[in-house]
Amino acid sequence: DGGITQSPKYLFRKEGQNVTLSCEQNLNHDAMYWYRQDPGQGLRLIYYSQIVNDFQKGDIAEGYSVSREKKESFPLTVTSAQKNPTAFYLCASSETGISGYTFGSGTRLTVV
Amino acid sequence: ELKVEQNPLFLSMQEGKNYTIYCNYSTTSDRLYWYRQDPGKSLESLFVLLSNGAVKQEGRLMASLDTKARLSTLHITAAVHDLSATYFCAVTKETSGSRLTFGEGTQLTVNP
Numbered sequence: 001d002g003g004i005t006q007s008p009k010y011l012f013r014k015e016g017q018n019v020t021l022s023c024e025q026n027l028n029h030d031a032m033y034w035y036r037q038d039p040g041q042g043l044r045l046i047y048y049s050q051i052v053n054d055f056q057k058g059d060i061a062e063g064y065s066v067s068r069e070k071k072e073s074f075p076l077t078v079t080s081a082q083k084n085p086t087a088f089y090l091c092a093s094s095e096t097g098i099s100g101y102t103f104g105s106g107t108r109l110t111v112v
Numbered sequence: 113e114l115k116v117e118q119n120p121l122f123l124s125m126q127e128g129k130n131y132t133i134y135c136n137y138s139t140t141s142d143r144l145y146w147y148r149q150d151p152g153k154s155l156e157s158l159f160v161l162l163s164n165g166a167v168k169q170e171g172r173l174m175a176s177l178d179t180k181a182r183l184s185t186l187h188i189t190a191a192v193h194d195l196s197a198t199y200f201c202a203v204t205k206e207t208s209g210s211r212l213t214f215g216e217g218t219q220l221t222v223n224p
Contacts, residue, residue: 031210042200042214043155050210058211090154094210101145101212103155 002027006091006104012112013078013085021076021107023091029102030095032074036060037088046089049074078109086111114139114205118215126223128190133218135184135201144184145212146175147200155200158186191222 004025013019023032031050035043045058049068063082068074074093078085091104115138125131135144143162147155159168161177161184168175172195174187184201198219202212 033211035212035214040217040219042216043202043212045211045213048211088152092212100157100160105154108152 004091004093004102004104006089006107008107009105011107011109013109014112016080018077018079019109021078021089021091021109023074023076023104024072025074025093025102026072027093027095027102028071029093030071031093032068033092033094033101034058034064034066034074034076035090035092037090043090046076084111085109114141114203114213116201116203116213116215118199118201118218120218121216122219122221124221124223125188125191127192130190131188133186133188133199133201133220135186135215137182137184137203137213139205140179140182141203141205142210143204144177145202145204146173146184146186147202149198149200149217151198158199188220193222193224196220196222 007022033048034046037043044060046064047066049055052071055066055068065077089107092101094101117136119134145160146158149155159175164179166177172189177184198217200214200217202214204210
């Protein structure tokens with residue numbers, strides 16, 4: 001079955017450490033997105049990519065980095081510059097020009 | 113800048129009652145989405161509304177769109193406990209790269 005796989009489900013980060021969240025899709029979707037969700041709040045866009053080897057900053061890109069070397073994969077790195085990374089991270093994909101987004105199951109990141 | 117506002121943010125209702133969640137957005141958009149989120153889970157797609165006057169229904173939920181008023185409603189009929197969740201509306205605008213902009217979410221609790 002087609003879908004989006006996020007891993008790991010839970011991730012713990014020490015102060016000053018970079019961590020990478022994985023997002024893989026087998027839907028052949030062109031566009032992929034990373035959202036951050038804080039408790040009791042909506043989703044805010046971190047980065048998005050509409051095509052391989054290209055991506056754009058969203059509303060809260062500071063302290064994060066991404067790459068899009070393959071159509072299927074859009075990993076998110078949370079760098080040490082992100083001072084408050086504890087949150088729920090959701091990856092999504094869509095096919096350009098067609099309605100409908102598919103969301104992954106999420107990664108819950110906690111700073112220890 | 114596209115902004116999306118939902119109200120109410122918190123809604124506690126009794127089983128069997130009817131209620132409406134409102135979603136306002138600030139500029140013209142291409143599509144409007146409604147999602148459901150259970151605690152600690154990802155987003156579940158409920159409705160996609162594409163044009164003015166669109167109405168979609170699934171079970172006890174009915175969504176409508178008024179593009180002139182920049183308003184969508186999610187109407188709940190004869191609520192049941194299983195509808196307890198957080199509901200988000202989100203809009204896209206093609207000139208913004210088809211990114212989803214979310215409202216803050218409405219946390220619905222249905223009491224017996």
